[in-house]
Amino acid sequence: MEGRIDAMLEWRESIKEPTLTEIEEMMLALRKEMAKEIIEMLLEGEEAREPVEEQKCPQCGKAMMNKGKQTKRVGTRIGTIEVERDYYYCGECKEGVFPLDEQLAIWDKKWSEGVAKQAVKWGRRLTFEEATEALQELGQIEISKSSIWRRVKKWEEIFQEIERKKQGGDDQYQEQDRSSPGRSEKYGQVF
Numbered sequence: 001m002e003g004r005i006d007a008m009l010e011w012r013e014s015i016k017e018p019t020l021t022e023i024e025e026m027m028l029a030l031r032k033e034m035a036k037e038i039i040e041m042l043l044e045g046e047e048a049r050e051p052v053e054e055q056k057c058p059q060c061g062k063a064m065m066n067k068g069k070q071t072k073r074v075g076t077r078i079g080t081i082e083v084e085r086d087y088y089y090c091g092e093c094k095e096g097v098f099p100l101d102e103q104l105a106i107w108d109k110k111w112s113e114g115v116a117k118q119a120v121k122w123g124r125r126l127t128f129e130e131a132t133e134a135l136q137e138l139g140q141i142e143i144s145k146s147s148i149w150r151r152v153k154k155w156e157e158i159f160q161e162i163e164r165k166k167q168g169g170d171d172q173y174q175e176q177d178r179s180s181p182g183r184s185e186k187y188g189q190v191f
Ligand SMILES: [Zn+2]
Pocket: 057, 058, 059, 060, 061, 062, 090, 091, 092, 093, 094
């Protein structure tokens, strides 16, 4: 963190009379780097905390085996980050889960829910190409045009379903829907 401040001061020394836009650019880059460091630090805390209790198979209820850690790159609104989390496997059902992915509400195994929300919002209003550019430029979200194209419709349906369940006051929902895409009910209205 201190190194970043030093780099900024050095940058200031190297430029004689910066414009506000030049200062902005530098600050945006610095903000992104620092946010990424902090988010990865916070995630390390979450990773270290698991497993809190024995992981039960969501299908059959039997205890699952911890198969160790796996690293995943996840797209967020502050850029792509790395998440290292435990993988649990059920010998009965021959299926595995990443409990931390569910806690974090990671969508389609590689996006934060905030990214999914923004992609749906702008994918509906703009062409996919424009949406990709807007997300990159304004939201620092690195998502390709083809990803938006492939996912917007599906994500939109999921968000609509969440809204419907919320309005219907379905208490069962939170318990039932702990599979992908995670605890989506945390999010407010998308549209
Ligand atoms: Zn099972």
